[in-house]
Amino acid sequence: MESTDVGGADKPGTGKRVCVVGASGKLGRYLVQHALDRGYEVVGVCREQSVTKLAEFEGRITVIPGATDDRTVIARAVNGCDAVLTVLVPWGMNHYASGTAQAVLDHARPGTRLVFSCGWHITRDGKDVYTRKFRLYAAVFGRLAKLARVVDVDDQVEACRRIFASDTSWTVVRGSDLTEGASQGLPVWSLHVGDPVLASNLTCRVDYARFIVEAVENDALVQEAPAIVGRLTPSALAHAGGPA
Numbered sequence: 590m591e592s593t594d595v596g597g598a599d600k601p602g603t604g605k606r607v608c609v610v611g612a613s614g615k616l617g618r619y620l621v622q623h624a625l626d627r628g629y630e631v632v633g634v635c636r637e638q639s640v641t642k643l644a645e646f647e648g649r650i651t652v653i654p655g656a657t658d659d660r661t662v663i664a665r666a667v668n669g670c671d672a673v674l675t676v677l678v679p680w681g682m683n684h685y686a687s688g689t690a691q692a693v694l695d696h697a698r699p700g701t702r703l704v705f706s707c708g709w710h711i712t713r714d715g716k717d718v719y720t721r722k723f724r725l726y727a728a729v730f731g732r733l734a735k736l737a738r739v740v741d742v743d744d745q746v747e748a749c750r751r752i753f754a755s756d757t758s759w760t761v762v763r764g765s766d767l768t769e770g771a772s773q774g775l776p777v778w779s780l781h782v783g784d785p786v787l788a789s790n791l792t793c794r795v796d797y798a799r800f801i802v803e804a805v806e807n808d809a810l811v812q813e814a815p816a817i818v819g820r821l822t823p824s825a826l827a828h829a830g831g832p833a
Contacts, residue, residue: 600626600627600628601627601628601806602624602627602628602629602805602806603628603629604628605628605629605630605671605672606629606630606631606632606669606670606671606672607624607629607630607631607632607670607671607672607673607674607802607805608631608632608633608634608666608667608670608672608673608674609621609624609631609632609633609634609674609676610634610657610663610666610673610674610675610676610689610693611634611635611657611675611676611678611689612633612634612635612643612650612652613633613635613636613639613640613642613643614635614639614642614676614678615794616676616706616767616794616797616798617633617635617676618642618643618645619794619795619797619798619799620674620676620798620801620802621633621643621646621650622646622798623798623799623801623802623803624674624802625646625649625650627802627803629672630651631646631649631650631651632650632651632652632653632666632667632670633646633650633651633652633653634652634653634654634655634657634662634663634666635652635654635657636654636655636656636657637654637655640652640654653665653666656685657675657685657689657692658683658684658685658688658689658692659692660692660695660696663689663692663693663696664692664696667693667696667697667698667701668696668698669698670697670698670701671701671702671805672701672702672703672704672805673693673697673701673702673703673704674704674705674706674801674802674805675689675690675693675703675704675705675706676706677689677690677705677706677707677745677748677749678745684741684744684747685741685744686741686744686745686747686748687744687745687747687748687751689748690705690748690749690751690752691748691751694751694752694755694757697757699757700758701757701758702758702760702805702811703752703757703758703759703760704759704760704761704762704801704802704804704805705748705749705752705759705760705761705762706761706762706764706797706801707745707748707749707761707762707763707764708745708763708764709723709763709764709765709782709790709816710742710745710746711745711746711749711761711763711814712782713749713753713761713814716781717781717782717783717816718781718782718783719782719783723790749761749814753814758811758812759811759812760804760807760810760811760812760813760814760815761813761814762797762800762801762804762814762815762817763782763814763815763816763817764792764797764816764817765787765789765790765791765792765816765817765818765819766790766791766792767791767792767793767794767797768791768792768793768794769793769794769795770793770795771793772793772795772796772799773793773796773819773820773821773822774796774820774821775796775799775800775803775820776792776796776797776799776800776817776818776819776820776825777817777818777820777825777829778800778815778816778817778818779815779816780813780814780815780816781816782816784816784828785824785827785828786818786824786825786827786828786829787816787817787818787824788818788823788824789818789819789822789823789824789825790818791818791819791822792817792818792819792822793819796819796820797817800815800817
């Protein structure tokens, strides 16, 4: 597990363009703010009915309205971008997450840094170790959500399968349970769920977003799927030594 804090007066995003796919949601708005703080020029994609949620950024970002699985919308949004940050949300039963991921994979120019968000339930190599409680919750939630036709967790699994199989410069950041609250700093991470450092299973949403944005400049995370946890949670303090 590692964390990387950026020091110095220079902003690493200066002169670079980043696209935030799913910019109007809670996580998306934090992504936009962190990207602006790091000096990026920001393009945000969100559904047309959600554009008003980005009013606080008016005049500071370019907003492209449309469904995030619309290939035409994504092609326009990622054009000329150095990085694309994608919130993989498996809404509905029409392959929204996998459609979004595929559009980004297909239309981002070669060499673009692609960073995706998802939950701990995604596994890359089958080496993650989940508690019985976590497995039960994931199974019940996934089944009920699918029956209600609200969320299709299997579609997020498919989206990540396609990402893992691609030869792009991707990172999939696997978030623990999320909460609102004051920042604890950059989360700590492990390549596998089951690592004792992750046991607290809680991260502030603002810090999850920060990790995603900072992953853009972290070559050690290219083609990796780090699972993260809050820096000041009990398990992080016990096993990672707390703040740097």
